[in-house]
Amino acid sequence: MKEQLEKIKSEALEKIGSSDALDVLNDIRVAYLGKKGELTSVLKSMKDVPPEERPSFGQMVNEARTQIEDALEETRQILAKKAREEQMKREVIDVTLPAKKNNTGHSHPNTIALEEVERIFIGMGYEVVEGPEVEYDEYNFEKLNTPKGHPARDEQDTFYVNDTILLRSQTSPVQARTMETRKPPIRIIAPGRVFRSDEVDATHSPSFHQIEGLVIDKNITFADLKGTLAEFAKELFGADTKVKFRPHHFPFTEPSAEVDVSCFKCGGSGCKGEGWIEILGCGMVHPHVLEMCGIDPEEYSGFAFGVGLERIALLKYEIDDMRLLYENDIRFLKQF
Numbered sequence: 001m002k003e004q005l006e007k008i009k010s011e012a013l014e015k016i017g018s019s020d021a022l023d024v025l026n027d028i029r030v031a032y033l034g035k036k037g038e039l040t041s042v043l044k045s046m047k048d049v050p051p052e053e054r055p056s057f058g059q060m061v062n063e064a065r066t067q068i069e070d071a072l073e074e075t076r077q078i079l080a081k082k083a084r085e086e087q088m089k090r091e092v093i094d095v096t097l098p099a100k101k102n103n104t105g106h107s108h109p110n111t112i113a114l115e116e117v118e119r120i121f122i123g124m125g126y127e128v129v130e131g132p133e134v135e136y137d138e139y140n141f142e143k144l145n146t147p148k149g150h151p152a153r154d155e156q157d158t159f160y161v162n163d164t165i166l167l168r169s170q171t172s173p174v175q176a177r178t179m180e181t182r183k184p185p186i187r188i189i190a191p192g193r194v195f196r197s198d199e200v201d202a203t204h205s206p207s208f209h210q211i212e213g214l215v216i217d218k219n220i221t222f223a224d225l226k227g228t229l230a231e232f233a234k235e236l237f238g239a240d241t242k243v244k245f246r247p248h249h250f251p252f253t254e255p256s257a258e259v260d261v262s263c264f265k266c267g268g269s270g271c272k273g274e275g276w277i278e279i280l281g282c283g284m285v286h287p288h289v290l291e292m293c294g295i296d297p298e299e300y301s302g303f304a305f306g307v308g309l310e311r312i313a314l315l316k317y318e319i320d321d322m323r324l325l326y327e328n329d330i331r332f333l334k335q336f
């Protein structure tokens with residue numbers, strides 16, 4: 001028995017000493033120390049050892065086991081270190097590889113169009129201001145010369161919070177707020193979201209965006225309005241763009257006009273429509289509005305305009321359905 005034990009031990013130690021890989025080492029552990037291993041089977045044959053020799057033999061088996069375990073662990077550490085070093089040599093980082101691209105998203109066509117409009121007006125010395133989306137009836141209508149019962153309220157039916165508070169149906173109330181809080185000269189644009197109780201279709205939505213413009217100073221005339229909007233249209237749609245002013249009515253401007261631009265595809269000669277596309281409403285600020293907002297109409301005059309932002313985005317990017325702007329389909333949005 002003792003010789004057998006010695007033989008197992010020296011065999012095991014020799015195999016451990018000459019093993020060159022971690023999985024080989026593990027096989028050796030199983031072969032000697034495992035449940036069906038050689039050393040384990042020696043222990044099982046303890047019953048063949050005379051009783052008086054059992055304690056000393058048991059001790060020998062345990063010592064052999066400890067020696068084998070120590071040798072296994074020592075070799076395991078050496079082999080693991082070697083494996084790590086080889087792996088590090090193999091996995092050299094190639095710093096010349098192109099970096100992974102960050103997925104940063106990109107601007108919505110509305111935002112691109114708005115930034116373009118802001119850039120144009122800031123270039124003409126305008127300041128960008130904002131007003132509240134939840135507005136008083138007083139600012140949305142009354143101070144814009146549109147008292148209760150006025151027919152112009154019909155096409156601007158909106159969502160009411162109560163009798164006096166509503167979701168603004170236009171950005172024009174920012175005109176009134178600005179005139180009340182600032183002294184002329186005033187030169188602002190006011191972009192923002194507006195609301196109307198409209199059904200959704202290709203050209204309507206209960207929520208859309210406008211950009212309001214307001215200029216108040218001494219001796220502002222319709223010629224200033226015309227020159228400004230002609231310049232705006234050229235910057236936005238190209239140097240050949242022509243503008244056409246059609247007489248119209250808005251309660252808060254007198255005279256009022258709607259402005260068409262020559263179609264940048266057919267140059268005004270007529271393609272799908274008449275060759276002209278309506279882009280905004282405008283006019284000279286009504287003296288009564290100036291008065292209600294604390295500005296003396298004898299001393300000052302001004303012009304105002306209101307542009308539909310979606311309108312601009314649809315035209316500029318040749319999109320034929322406004323709903324596409326709100327569906328958040330990345331395949332669509334990625335094109336701009």
Ligand code: DAH
Pocket residue numbers: 169170171172212213250253280281282283303304305306307
């Ligand atoms: N607020 C008008 C609308 O929503 C658009 C408009 C027309 C704004 C004339 C103006 C203006 O400032 O002068 O229909």
